[in-house]
Amino acid sequence: MYTIFGRFSQVSIALALLAPLGSLQAQNFPISPDQKATASQVAQTGVPLSELAPNAPDEYTVKRGDTLWAISGMFLKSPWRWPELWGMNIDEIRNPHRIYPGQQLYLDKSNGRARLRTRGSASMDGQPGDTVRVSPRTRYESLSDAAVPTLSPQAIEPFLAEALIVDEATFAMAPRIVATQEGRVLLSRGDRAYARGTYSSKEGGKPLSDAKGEPIDYRVFRNATPLKDPTTGEILGYEAQFVGKAELIRGESVENVKDKDGKVTTETVPATINIVVSKEEMRVGDRLVAEPPREVLSYVPRAPATAIEGQIVSIYGSAVRLAGGNQVVVLNRGNRDGLERGHVMAVLLSGAVVTDRTDSPRTRIRLPNERNGLLIVFRTFEKVSYALLLQVDEGVKVGDRFKNPN
CATH class of the missing domain: 2.40.10.410 (FlgT, C-terminal domain)
Structure with missing residues (x-):
């Protein structure tokens, strides 16, 4: 929640509202030196009119649901040239990852070159201006990121959660499901199972722990399939099949027990997990990989700077x-x-x-x-x-x- 009073420039208001978002998520939106160099060059000269899309609009208001790919394709013949579209207005759009619904884009075609500009909001009397008067009031702002994405999130979000490339040794040493309740063969959402991260005959295994700071959310994978280069035959990595997600309830432990003769022996107690997401039915032997931190990502469309x-x-x-x-x-x-x-x-x-x-x-x-x-x-x-x-x-x-x- 933010409380804003008095007289501010539009830029000051924007910075006041967006600064908390930027401090939380800006690290996820890097701008490469190549993008900056391209944008700086284009900002000085503009873009030739011949590079504009045939039906490039003179003005456009960014709407919720837009994507950077669609907007850049609206103005330029080649959507991947977004850094150049950004460069047309580098003084006003300093971060290509953060284009917001409501921003108005205007195409300046003077002197045979094209530059993209934004226009400030109207002042209190309805005329454009650099300052506005904001009456004392409480303003609520969500901390969710409203910036326009490059692609429709629905198109790739499932693959961000599911895709996993590992080397064979790492996958072989990953924690695995070792038992089920009541001898079940297959597991689905809502079922309980047991897992271990340690191995008796291998080095490198780590016990599953519910101690503070240890991960409790895991993705479940199966069948690390080798990915081979079609030409050289080189194994580039192993693609694991995503089958679901599990939550760690109790960590692994070792208990001392006495047999009927009073002799003390040790017994291994596997970790307890609950299946919380099931894309496919899971079974004993499936592997666990700790859920990585959630990232808010943007993908500025651009061609590689070098030939690939x-x-x-x-x-x-x-x-x-x-x-x-x-x-x-x-x-x-x-x-x-x-x-x-x-x-x-x-x-x-x-x-x-x-x-x-x-x-x-x-x-x-x-x-x-x-x-x-x-x-x-x-x-x-x-x-x-x-x-x-x-x-x-x-x-x-x-x-x-x-x-x-x-």
């Missing part, structure tokens, strides 16, 4: 051969290759091998690769990344290539 090429490794969570728009694919490039969240890549349709019937030897020729759509990277690991297919002309399959969009 690669192939699609798999279609996530689907047995179909061809993927379409709004499906998630796994790429054989990751952090080590320079891929970042928000990078937009062009998907290529592999050229077919055909016979040249106009040539007497009937030479076999390969047609050039053709652009088949766009994808945006939304989660990266060391050697692989997850990406959402944005625009697809024909079905995308494993082995199809991708590269910089420009």
Whole structure:
């Protein structure tokens, strides 16, 4: 809750209202040096009119439900050039991750160059001005982030919770479900089970603990499937299958007990867990991974600053051969290759091998690769990344290539 009195500039009011949000979440919205450099350059010169979308509006009011991808595509021919759209108004929109509903955007086309500007709110008498008088009152502001996202959250949120890339050794040493109540074979939401993080014959296992500061929320995974590079055969990582979530009720322990002869022995007591989310039925042997801290993420669409090429490794969570728009694919490039969240890549349709019937030897020729759509990277690991297919002309399959969009 904030209480605001008296006379303030519009900027002061905005800062007063948004500062708590920024201090809590700004660390989740990094602006890369490349984005800053691009924006600074464009801010000095503007964008050529030829780069504008054919039907770019002269003005637009940002609405709830908009996305950065849609807004940038409204003004520019290539939506991934959002940093340039931001650069058109770098003095007023200092953070491309924070465009809010209600902001008015105006397109200035003077001198053969385009710049995007915002216009201040009207003053108390209805005329535009730099200051407004705010009557003493109590104003309530939610701490939820109302900034416009790059993509529709519903399109990728499930994959942020489910996707997991691990190395084989880490997955093998993860805590696992070891028993169920009443000998049940399958577990679902509301069931109780028992788990252990320690191993008798292996080093590195850590007991599941309910001590203060230890995680109590876990994701449950199964079947770490190797992801292989389609060309080299290198195992890039292991993709674990998400099956649900569990809550730790009691940690592991060891108890001393006496047998009938009075001899003291020790017994291992596994941790107690409750199944709280069930995507698929769980069973003994499934692995537990601590729930990571929730992040509020934004993905500024942009092309990589350096040339990156690669192939699609798999279609996530689907047995179909061809993927379409709004499906998630796994790429054989990751952090080590320079891929970042928000990078937009062009998907290529592999050229077919055909016979040249106009040539007497009937030479076999390969047609050039053709652009088949766009994808945006939304989660990266060391050697692989997850990406959402944005625009697809024909079905995308494993082995199809991708590269910089420009």
